[in-house]
Amino acid sequence: MKNLKKSNLRIGILLDIIGMLTMAIPVVGPFLDILWAPFAAKKMTEMYEGEQGKIASVVVFIEEILPISDFIPTFTLMWLYTYVWQGKKDPVPQTIEVEIVE
DSSP states (O other): OTTHHHHHHHHHHHHHHHHHHHHHSTTTHHHHHHHHHHHHHHHHHHHSOHHHHHHHHHHHHHHHHSSSGGGSOHHHHHHIIIIIISOOOOOOOOOOOOOOOO
16 A cells, blocks of 8 residues: 555544544443444554554554543554654555566
């Protein structure tokens, strides 16, 4: 995927906003969190691989399932952790020369 860094930021902000919106819906919001928490955890695992992605998916699940913690932007914080504090770069595409022998 071209420019994974920017893509993860955009998707992460959108998912954080959706997670926060459930807090604004009286009575129904907490029940929506029951559905949203596993979805958010799965998306986190898809966006960030490895052990850090697994840990972040558990954190986002807990954050979304708890009633008052919806305001925490977990996806954005994970993006900051991955790309700013750790300084991870986008993968650079490698070109491979193939010689065809007839």
